Amino acid sequence: MNSKIEKLYLNCPEIIQNVLISISGLREKRLRYNGIYPQFYRSISENFKMDRQQQEQYQIDQLRRLIYTVAPKVPYYRELFSQIKLPSPDKFQLSDLEKIPILNKQVLRCQPETFLSSDANKKRLITIHTTGTTGTPLKVFCNAEVRQKNYAFFSRFLDSVGIDPAGSRATIGGRLLVKGWQSKPPFWRYSFFQKSLLLSSYHLSDSNIGSYIEILRKKKPSYIDAYPSSVYSIADYASRNRISLEGITDAIVTSAETLLGYQKELIEETFRAPVYDQYGSVEMCVFVAQCRSGQYHLHSDYSYVELLNEKGHKAAPGEEAEVICTGFINDVMPLIRYRIGDRVLTPSWEQKPCECGSGFPLIKKILGREDDVIRTPDGRKVGRLSGVLKGYPVREAQFIQFKADEIEILIVKDSQYNSYTEKSIIDEMLKRTGPSVKVIIKHVDSIERGKGGKMRHVICNIKPE
Template sequence: MTALYTRFCRSVLFPLHERLKSHSSVAQRRALEQSQWFNAETLQAMQLQNLRRFAATIAANVPWYQRLFSEHHIEPASMTLDDLQRLPRLDKPTLRANTEAFKSRVANKLARFNTGGSSGQPLIFFLGERVSHDVAAKWRATRWWGVDIGDKELVLWGSPIEVGTQDRIKNLRDKFLRTQLFPAFDLGESGIKQFIKSYRAFRPAHLFGYPSALARVAAYAKQHHVDLKQNELKVVFVTAERLYEEQRALIREQFGASVANGYGARDAGFIAHECPEGGMHVSAEDIIVEILREDSTPCRPGESGEITITHLRTSDFPFVRYRTGDVAALSTQACRCGRGLPMLERIEGRSTDFVFAQDGTAMHGLALIYVVRDIAGVHSFRIIQHSVDELEVMLVTTEWDAVRDQQVIDGMRARLGQSVSVKLNHCAHIPTEANGKFRYIISHVRM
């Protein structure tokens, strides 16, 4: 009966849902499942063709790229990868300062998104057709592991878009598609117990969430001899943070299922996903990944550099040579799975710390980040938890006032405890760490 319902969801309910939203994800997933088996040369030719189509569209309709292509004497219809590499890299400050110039004149139904990003700087951006690509690429990757739309999914997540908008339509959709969402913000003992209770009752085919959050549940289960193994669970999908091997081993040991890593971002898209043979495959049909040194020269295979992406499904609001701030290395190896998709050899991206409330409750660091990042006037920030009773918030702001100061203080105390000392440190600049990376939340508390 379960398999029949999954097939019904995959072939009827979800396609109807996507059609009503004017999404093309069903057709795109089918196409991606064919192209993944193309050899490297065929995929590169497809990618170049898609690049030229994308370049022609944005050159005609997006003010920023009309000017940029003209300045660099690039002809979109015959554009090459060498031409692409002549363009400057795109960073968040440039996007933030020129948002309107990045919008296509013919864009239809752009959806507004924002993200604090890994640097802690709020970024507003817009998505159109890329939404369908993200759904299709993720759908393809989950099917690699034998799970499909309609299989029971339990999500341990923290985004306010997913957690905070549980309206009737979304609740109804999740019910029919058999997805349950559990907030990752509160993972103290009581929160973990509640998650385990939900997990045991729901008996999902797959889990999806932050590696740090799922590893915390696994560590609790190991310490307290709680059996998390269930026959229904096939795989644990993790994303949004760097997956450390000790986390992978712990999650696999306690849940008794394989762990599949995914790499992407709300702004950058669904970039790469791990297959059962261990290959971290890039969604290369529509995403060009460059691994670059600080001077913008390309890294050799196996050499670590910054991930820079060109997303060929973002003609409504283009991301061309976009700097993700994450570090990785490309692989030249062929995967044993037989797919021709290129692979990342390793990902050395950032991870988010846990913080602790005065009562000992552990919560994902994003719980504090969301307090700050959406307040108008915040340019950048760093949150430092010195102890359970002392918090420092470094702020670089514009057009600020005492009301917003109090908004930050109240938000932090609502999560950590009303007697927490919250020190606001207004400064002109927040430095990077010694290794050149930016940490937007730091906790010195360990419990």
Template sequence: MDWFKLSLKLNKFPINRAITHLKVIQTIPEENYENYLHGQREKIVKYHLKNNGFYRNFFGKDKFSSWEDVPVMKKSDLQQPLEMRLSDTFSKKNPYIGKTSGSSGHPFIFAKDRFAHALSWAAFQDRYKWYDIDLNKSLQARFYGIPLDFYGNIQERLKDRISLRRRFNIFDLSERKMEAFLNRFKKSDFDYLNGYTSAIMLFARFLKDRGMVLKEMCPSLKICIVTSERLFEKDKILIEEAMGVPVINEYGASEVGLIAFEDENQHWIVNSEDLFIEILDNNNNILPPGNEGRVVITSLYNKAHPMIRYDIGDTGVLSEKSTFKKPILEKLIGRTNDIARLANGKVVPGLTFYYVTKTVIEDSGNIKEFVIVQTKIDEFHIEYVSEHEFSEEQRHKILKAIETYVGKNLNIQFERKEYLKRSPSGKLKQFTSLVH
């Protein structure tokens, strides 16, 4: 039984047509691919100008003239009732409707027509096959959150059952719970793990602390796919050692689908079949490959709702080896709002704090998780979960490193907690600035 296809068909998503269309796109030769992308993006703009009142008002013109004149959409532009943003050819009854996680601070409800949604899933299926994972047959260990209300919980568990996914609820990551996770792996023939980086990282630490390798207890395991949160190289090495299988980076977003997927050469191959990816500067100018800027995405087939030149809130770099058919994401630096602004005008990527504290935390051996919050222009809170409080020596090392890499005269507060607050979806945001 093809469970993956069945689950989509039951929800009236035309997956067979989507798979066929994806294969047709993939046969387009490199020399013709630029024409395909330019033609499809112009089509979707013209469709929404004709059929979507919200987009006509947002666009500010009656006709498409050039791609550079197409306005860039921010998440805040979409924070209004969905009925106002749907195309005239759709109602709330016929498209797929979802909600973003809100980790960027700008949650909103979106819609995708059923073919566009099926095409997104066809892309996922295609990439998973690179690693001998068949969504119709392969059993997934799913490290995600889950709705806690009765209806949402039952609905999600039913979807998991049909889609060959077994949920590992990450809202409780105590050692007792991870012991239960381990027992499930011993009793089941899981083909792969898929889930949030921070949750899988915690499970990997649990295994490493006990000198265990997961594949030795679950020989059917092939790969581990991490998504939604940044994976650092040192963490990747640790997870691979603890799991005994390769760790694959997936980059996606619910509102647009699969954005990029890591191949066997450790290249993030951008989805150029149903998405068009651009890197823009702060003035919305298109940057050539090799330059860092804002990741802006166009969904080429979504007729229900415009996702055109949509600023997803991330910063990244496309490789200079990129082509129109095979763009390569060289770096994904993080959220554009994950930066610290200091009183002297200095701007520091939140990633800097991760590296500063990471070294000390690994030295201690007892730190489980941590987050850093900028509460004022000169004040940062480091919240952490550990067996013991930071020693004075550990605090001194962190303060010294922050002074070296970030700046002087900063007020650093440490707070040990029983657990760290996650988003409703289960994500853990490791750096947040509350300073606007």
């Protein structure tokens, strides 16, 4: 929403805002679910059943199409491919992909137009911007057909866990729905044609959450789609105040932030509903989602993903890995071997068919952004910091680092928090960093959200050497 339209919208009465949001929602619905969406959804609906060999052949076919048919129409790749030797299309194998250099985000950020295909109809171009939580936002180009493919994958995920993609939903996200200084409800608006209750993530506080619970109980959405930190705030409030959330919804879908173990546990406990986490990107080059068995599956018909360790080699079982991805659905702006900046943990066991019946590869855990780590004076990267707080009466926390030998932890205390809690948290942190790091704890009333209403659990301002 541009600034003029946003200003006009925010100054309208509530009933007009609901009308405007409903009209916008109708346009979005048509853009997302018409066109090639029905046919494409049907074409991918059975891919869950592909075995490993079928998946590999599917990916080889997609990569051949991308590299030899789509990429040559893109200025960046046309120049790059003139400098490297690739085999003929009929001889191309997955191992040949390594001959193409990894694409860093900074290159894409500085020259996005060079990744735009000459086949793209500029009159039908759609430009999407990332939220830019860690820097300058990225510009991503696509068209309606690409968006329809993307939503077909999301609908397939919903359907696979028993959620009706066309059902009613409540969305708690970073959309600016009401003025930031508004102190009384409603902090939500309703998109009639999408059957969607839109709730502001910016106004979640102990003084307001009760009203969120009331409207959710009244609407009873089929599922809730939310940032983990947002729906966790509601669950935490309900738990502390002994408020039952059972029956409000059938399921909860989280995305856009890293879902931490303690968050999922409390959300499921208070809502008495399953949580299914989904990981994707605005660049549309990776799609990972939990199944009914709670396992993360890498949807291998969406993209080809390489999981590489710090040395740039294929990560071993149980090893942390960075995500390098090649998307299959956006021919308008194809990204090949793109370093997306996120980390995952590979399974520590030999992969076997999942209980859910899907043959898609497994990922043990989504660890979050590559820069969601603390850097120690001796050069180590320390991640997975949620374990520092596990079992302690802390409602929210954020780890901040400005100096290599000093870490600041912002903590929103629970009522049982005491001096022993604080000492224990410091001890847990030092177990990971070593005694050369000073740990400072600051108590705050709330953790500030970043752009798009997202919360970052770790902010490291130390640049890698």
